[in-house]
Amino acid sequence: DLIIKGFPDDEDEELKTFAINPEAVIVENGVESQIAPINRQFGSKTLGQRTMAIFAGPMMNFVLAFIVFIIIAFIQGVPTNEPKLGEITPEGAAMAAGLKKGDLIQTINGSEITSWSDVVEVIRKNPNEKLDFSIRRDNKDLDITVTPIEKTVEGKKIGLIGVYSPVEKSPIQAVKAGFTETYFWTKQIFVMVGKLVTGQFSIDALSGPVGIYQATDSVAKSGIYYLMKWAGILSINLGIMNLLPIPALDGGRLMFFAVEAVRGKPIDRQKEGMVHFIGFALLMLLMLVVTWNDIQRFFL
Structure with a gap:
């Protein structure tokens, strides 16, 4: 049975206790609501159970991002450092x-190549210069001459031949x-x-719903994989923001749980509610x- 105490309206009245079935419901205006034991x-x-329940929300943001990144890597492949050509x-x-x-x-201009990093370094350093590649293809050794095309990237001239890293x-x-x-x-x-907390970034560097919408629209035009990656980054961002010790956020509630663990008893609910209300108002501002x-x- 479930025990419910009926609190008196007057201090002189007697406190009454009732035993009811745990499945009992209250009917108000024709709507049934179960009494929560x-x-x-x-x-x-x-305290541990409450902490895990609150922490589970932000944690799922990290789990979602983790799964999204796994899917992207599984479909696109993971870059390796092997000196082998990827897509051309x-x-x-x-x-x-x-x-x-x-x-x-195997070699470029007679120099041994052992990694993809070596390939990139040699090509970038030699724009418009002929490079003699010694390669292995289908168990046969071949010699091929390639001239990297000159491109200017961030004000620096580099060579490119139009290949992707192996995956x-x-x-x-x-x-x-x-x-x-x-x-x-x-x-x-x-x-x-x-950096934002220490003042190295101003509040102007922050973006709200409008800025996120604009960024998402721009990323979506680049393709589905970029959009998926952006979704993962946003999910991590949301998880971290929720874990910050700010009242009205999950991190704020976890902060009160930490205080409760130190004190050995919970903080007054009304005082905690007031702190969360003020925090929520500041967040809205x-x-x-x-x-x-x-x-x-x-x-504008």
Whole structure:
């Protein structure tokens, strides 16, 4: 049975206790609402259980990003450092010279090549210079001469031949890539938040819904894989923001749980509610300021 105490309207009245069935419901205006037993209420759970319940929300943002990055890596493949040619662009110098996907580069101008990094370094340093490639294709050794096309990137002249790095497609490599990408973007966002807190970034550097919409629209035009990656980055961003110790956010509630663990008892609910209310009001004010900045940036 479920025990319910009927609190008196007057201090002189007697406190009454009733035993009812746990499945009992209250009917008000024709609508049935089940009475929640204390053992099913959030406040009755242990501190650890409540902490895990609140932490689960932001944690799923990281899990979602991890899964998205795994899918991208599994479909596109994971770049390797093997000195083997990946995809060949149709109008590049490599295609014109006769190089093919899968060619294993052994030497360039007589110098031994042991990694893809070596290939990139030699090509970039020699724009418009003939390079003698010694390659291995179908168990045969071939010599092919390639002249990298000169391109200016960030004010610097480099050579390009129109090839992509080799990739490996395997579930294990995809999982590793998913973890690496998640860790990288989590670290980057934390660095940005740190700079914002220390004043190295101004509030004008923040973007609200309008800025996110504009960025998403731009990324979507680049292709589905870029959009998926952007979704993963946004998910990590949301997870980190939610974990910040700011009232009204999950991180704020976790902060109160930490105080409760130190004190040995929970903070007064009314006081905690007031702190969350003030925090929520400040967040809404910040949202208005950021949204106005976005509108000025993109439309005015």
